[in-house]
Amino acid sequence: MGSLESALPPCYKSHMSEVRPPLPASPTLEDVARAAGVSRATVSRVINGIRNVDPVIQETVKRAIAETGYVPNRAARSLVTRRTGSIALVVSGAGEESGENPFHSQVFADPFFGRVASGVVGFLRPRGIHPILMFAETAEARAQVIAYLRQGNADGAVLVSTQSDDPLPRLLVDAALPAVLFARPSKPLPISYVDVAHRTGAKLAADHLVARGCRRVATIAGPLDVQASQDRLAGFRDAMAAHGHPYIPCVEGNFTLDSGEAAMERLLSQHPGIDGLFVANDLMAQGALPVLRHHGRRVPDDVAVVGFDDSSAATASRPPLTTIRHPVEDMAAEMARLLLTHVDDPDQPVTSIIFEPSLVIRDSA
Amino acid sequence: MGSLESALPPCYKSHMSEVRPPLPASPTLEDVARAAGVSRATVSRVINGIRNVDPVIQETVKRAIAETGYVPNRAARSLVTRRTGSIALVVSGAGEESGENPFHSQVFADPFFGRVASGVVGFLRPRGIHPILMFAETAEARAQVIAYLRQGNADGAVLVSTQSDDPLPRLLVDAALPAVLFARPSKPLPISYVDVAHRTGAKLAADHLVARGCRRVATIAGPLDVQASQDRLAGFRDAMAAHGHPYIPCVEGNFTLDSGEAAMERLLSQHPGIDGLFVANDLMAQGALPVLRHHGRRVPDDVAVVGFDDSSAATASRPPLTTIRHPVEDMAAEMARLLLTHVDDPDQPVTSIIFEPSLVIRDSA
DNA sequence: CAACGATGGGAGAGCGCTCTCCGAATGGAG
DNA sequence: CTCCATTCGGAGAGCGCTCTCCCATCGTTG
Numbered sequence: 001m002g003s004l005e006s007a008l009p010p011c012y013k014s015h016m017s018e019v020r021p022p023l024p025a026s027p028t029l030e031d032v033a034r035a036a037g038v039s040r041a042t043v044s045r046v047i048n049g050i051r052n053v054d055p056v057i058q059e060t061v062k063r064a065i066a067e068t069g070y071v072p073n074r075a076a077r078s079l080v081t082r083r084t085g086s087i088a089l090v091v092s093g094a095g096e097e098s099g100e101n102p103f104h105s106q107v108f109a110d111p112f113f114g115r116v117a118s119g120v121v122g123f124l125r126p127r128g129i130h131p132i133l134m135f136a137e138t139a140e141a142r143a144q145v146i147a148y149l150r151q152g153n154a155d156g157a158v159l160v161s162t163q164s165d166d167p168l169p170r171l172l173v174d175a176a177l178p179a180v181l182f183a184r185p186s187k188p189l190p191i192s193y194v195d196v197a198h199r200t201g202a203k204l205a206a207d208h209l210v211a212r213g214c215r216r217v218a219t220i221a222g223p224l225d226v227q228a229s230q231d232r233l234a235g236f237r238d239a240m241a242a243h244g245h246p247y248i249p250c251v252e253g254n255f256t257l258d259s260g261e262a263a264m265e266r267l268l269s270q271h272p273g274i275d276g277l278f279v280a281n282d283l284m285a286q287g288a289l290p291v292l293r294h295h296g297r298r299v300p301d302d303v304a305v306v307g308f309d310d311s312s313a314a315t316a317s318r319p320p321l322t323t324i325r326h327p328v329e330d331m332a333a334e335m336a337r338l339l340l341t342h343v344d345d346p347d348q349p350v351t352s353i354i355f356e357p358s359l360v361i362r363d364s365a
Numbered sequence: 366m367g368s369l370e371s372a373l374p375p376c377y378k379s380h381m382s383e384v385r386p387p388l389p390a391s392p393t394l395e396d397v398a399r400a401a402g403v404s405r406a407t408v409s410r411v412i413n414g415i416r417n418v419d420p421v422i423q424e425t426v427k428r429a430i431a432e433t434g435y436v437p438n439r440a441a442r443s444l445v446t447r448r449t450g451s452i453a454l455v456v457s458g459a460g461e462e463s464g465e466n467p468f469h470s471q472v473f474a475d476p477f478f479g480r481v482a483s484g485v486v487g488f489l490r491p492r493g494i495h496p497i498l499m500f501a502e503t504a505e506a507r508a509q510v511i512a513y514l515r516q517g518n519a520d521g522a523v524l525v526s527t528q529s530d531d532p533l534p535r536l537l538v539d540a541a542l543p544a545v546l547f548a549r550p551s552k553p554l555p556i557s558y559v560d561v562a563h564r565t566g567a568k569l570a571a572d573h574l575v576a577r578g579c580r581r582v583a584t585i586a587g588p589l590d591v592q593a594s595q596d597r598l599a600g601f602r603d604a605m606a607a608h609g610h611p612y613i614p615c616v617e618g619n620f621t622l623d624s625g626e627a628a629m630e631r632l633l634s635q636h637p638g639i640d641g642l643f644v645a646n647d648l649m650a651q652g653a654l655p656v657l658r659h660h661g662r663r664v665p666d667d668v669a670v671v672g673f674d675d676s677s678a679a680t681a682s683r684p685p686l687t688t689i690r691h692p693v694e695d696m697a698a699e700m701a702r703l704l705l706t707h708v709d710d711p712d713q714p715v716t717s718i719i720f721e722p723s724l725v726i727r728d729s730a
Numbered sequence: 731c732a733a734c735g736a737t738g739g740g741a742g743a744g745c746g747c748t749c750t751c752c753g754a755a756t757g758g759a760g
Numbered sequence: 761c762t763c764c765a766t767t768c769g770g771a772g773a774g775c776g777c778t779c780t781c782c783c784a785t786c787g788t789t790g
Binding site: 028029030040041044045048050072073075076077078079080081 | 775776777778779
C-alpha cells in the first residue's frame with residue numbers, strides 16, 4: 001500500500017507537509033485487481049456484469065471493491081466506450097433573441113422549469129447520472145447544444161421548450177441525436193415526447209363547473225397558435241357541449257398575468273352575466289381574480305374560476321385556485337427514462353406518452 | 366453499497382448496419398498532426414497555448430484544425446489532466462428529509478433558482494463549460510454530491526442553499542473541494558461566497574418610505590434565525606433611526622405567502638395606524654396586500670409597501686410591488702467566476718463579494 | 731482414452747490526449 | 761572556430777478503462 005509514492009502524478013506538487021493530506025489518489029481497477037488477486041479484466045467483468053464470472057471470484061472482487069472504495073473513472077471509461085453516462089437537460093427557446101442579455105429573461109424564472117428539473121433529477125440520480133444544464137435561446141446557443149452533443153459530451157438530451165416554434169427539435173432529429181421532448185412538437189417530427197392530455201384536463205374543469213351548478217360559463221384561452229391552447233379550448237368546449245352548453249364565450253390571452261387581467265375585463269364587458277370561468281393557465285387566472293373582485297363579483301360565489309397547471313400562481317392567488325394539475329415531475333421522469341432507452345438502443349421506435357391531469361380543488365371553484 | 370452495475374448500463378450492442386451512416390468518426394489530434402505535417406505534441410501545444418511554437422507552424426496547425434473540424438475529446442483530455450472542465454451547480458437543502466418524494470418539493474419551483482442558473486450559465490457558456498445540475502436535499506444526496514466531486518467528475522461546485530443550516534458547505538470545506546456559495550454561510554467557514562448587502566437594501570427601503578412621507582412605519586421580518594433576515598431588519602431599523610424613527614414595530618414571518626398574511630393581520634391589530642411597511646421578501650408582501658385591502662387600507666395611498674427580492678411575486682402583486690432588487694444573475698455569474706479561479710489555483714485565498722441591491726419603484730410605494 | 735466443446739480468466743492492445751524528456755538547430759560569446 | 765545556452769519540435773510513456781484474443785481447465789462424448 002505505502003510503496004506507491006513514486007507513482008504519483010508528476011504534476012502534483014508534493015509539499016510533504018502533514019497539513020494537507022496527500023490527496024488520497026483514488027484506487028484504480030489495477031488496485032482492486034491486486035487486492036482481489038485477479039486481473040483487471042476480471043474486475044471489469046464483475047463491475048459491468050459481462051460474461052460469466054465464477055461466483056466465488058465475483059464475491060472476492062466485490063469485497064475488494066468495497067475495501068478499496070473503488071469507483072470507476074468516468075473519463076477513462078467514456079474514452080473507450082464512447083459514452084459519457086450523462087445527458088443534457090436543455091431549456092430551449094427561453095429568451096429574447098435581441099435582448100441586452102438573454103439570460104436575464106424572466107422565462108427562466110418560471111417555476112415550471114424547476115419542477116421539470118426535479119423530475120429529471122429524481123429519475124436520473126438513483127442511476128448515477130446527473131444532467132448537464134444547457135440553455136438554448138439563440139441560434140448560436142442552439143448550435144452549441146448540437147455541437148456539444150455531437151462531440152459526445154452527453155449521450156442525449158431531454159428538451160423543454162418554452163416556445164411553440166422552437167427549431168431545436170428539428171435540429172436534434174436531423175443530427176440523429178437521441179432526444180426526448182416535453183410536450184408535443186409543434187410540427188410533426190420523428191421524435192419521442194411526453195405530454196399531458198390537455199383535452200381531458202379541460203374536460204375535468206368543465207365537469208367541475210357544471211357540477212357546481214354554473215350555467216353561464218366562459219373561458220380565457222391561451223395563445224391559439226400554441227397547440228396546447230387549442231387543445232384546452234377544444235376540450236373545454238366539447239365537454240361543455242356534452243353538458244348541453246354548445247356556446248362558450250372565449251377571449252384569448254397569452255398566458256401572462258397582464259393578459260389575464262385584460263382578457264377578464266373584455267370578457268366582463270361582453271358577458272357580464274357569467275357565473276363560471278375556465279382559464280387556460282393559472283397565471284392568467286391570477287390576473288383575472290382581482291378584476292372580478294373589482295367588478296363586484298365574489299369568487300367563487302358569484303363566479304367560479306378554474307385554472308390550469310397547478311403552478312405556484314394557483315396557491316398564491318386569493319382565493320387559491322381550483323386548477324388542473326399536470327404530473328410535471330412524473331412526466332419529466334418519464335422523459336428521462338425514455339431518453340435512456342433511446343440511448344441504449346438507437347433503433348428504439350419513437351413513442352409518445354400522454355399523462356392524465358387531475359383536478360385540484362381549492363377555493364376558487 | 367449500491368450496485369455499480371446501475372452506474373452505467375452494460376455494453377451496448379453495436380449493430381454495424383450500413384443503413385446508418387458510419388458516424389463520421391471525429392478527427393483526432395493525430396489526424397490534425399498528419400494534415401499539418403507536424404507531431405501530435407505540437408498540435409497539442411498550439412491548442413493549449415503552451416510554450417513557444419513557431420508562428421508559421423502555429424498558423425499551419427490552426428488551418429489544419431479548421432480544415433479537419435477537429436474538436437478535442439473531453440474524456441481523453443480529462444483522463445490525463447485530471448480535470449473535467451465542468452462544474453456542478455448544486456441546489457441544496459431544498460426538500461423534506463422525510464417527504465414521500467423529496468423532489469416534488471415546492472422549493473425547487475422557486476423562480477429564484479432559475480435566475481441563479483441563468484447567471485451561472487451566462488458566465489460559463491462562453492467558456493465552453495456547462496454546469497452539472499445536482500440537488501442535495503437529503504444526507505444521502507449530499508454524500509453523493511461530495512463523492513461525485515471527489516471522484517473528479519466535476520472540478521468544483523457552486524452552491525445555492527435554501528436552508529440556513531445547510532450542512533453541505535461544511536462538507537465541501539472538509540473535503541477540500543473548490544466551491545463557492547451563494548449567500549454567506551450561516552456559520553463562519555473558510556469558503557468563498559457572493560452575497561448582497563442586505564442592510565443597504567433595507568436602508569434603500571427606509572429612505573424611500575421616509576421620502577414618501579411615511580411617519581408610522583412598521584416591518585414584517587423574515588425568520589430571525591436566518592442571518593439575512595436579521596441583516597434586513599437591522600439595516601431597516603438603523604436607517605429609520607437615522608431618520609428620527611427609533612422605534613419600528615416588527616412582526617416575524619417565515620418568508621411564505623401565508624405567513625405574510627398572518628403577520629399583516631397581527632401587525633394591523635397591534636398598530637392600526639401605520640402608513641408605511643417594509644416586508645422582508647416579496648412573497649410575504651404579496652400575502653400582506655390583500656389583507657391591507659380587506660381592512661380598508663389603500664396601497665399605496667394609505668399604506669406604502671416595499672418588498673424585497675424583486676421576485677416574480679413583485680410583479681404578480683396588485684399593485685405591483687416597489688421592492689429591493691438583487692442582481693441575482695450578476696451574483697451567480699460572479700460566483701461561477703470565483704469558482705473558476707479557485708479551480709485554477711487551489712491556493713487562492715477565500716474571498717467574499719458583496720453586491721449592492723437597488724430600489725425598484727413600482728406602484729405599492 | 732482421445733477428442734472436443736464449453737467455461738472462465740489473463741494478457742495486452744488500444745481509446746485520444748498531455749507532458750516529460752531529448753535531440754536538433756540556431757545564435758552569440760569566448 | 762569551438763562551445764554552450766537557448767529555442768523549439770518529436771518521440772513516447774502513460775492516464776484508467778474496455779474488450780478482443782487466447783489459453784487453461786473442465787466435463788462430456790464417441
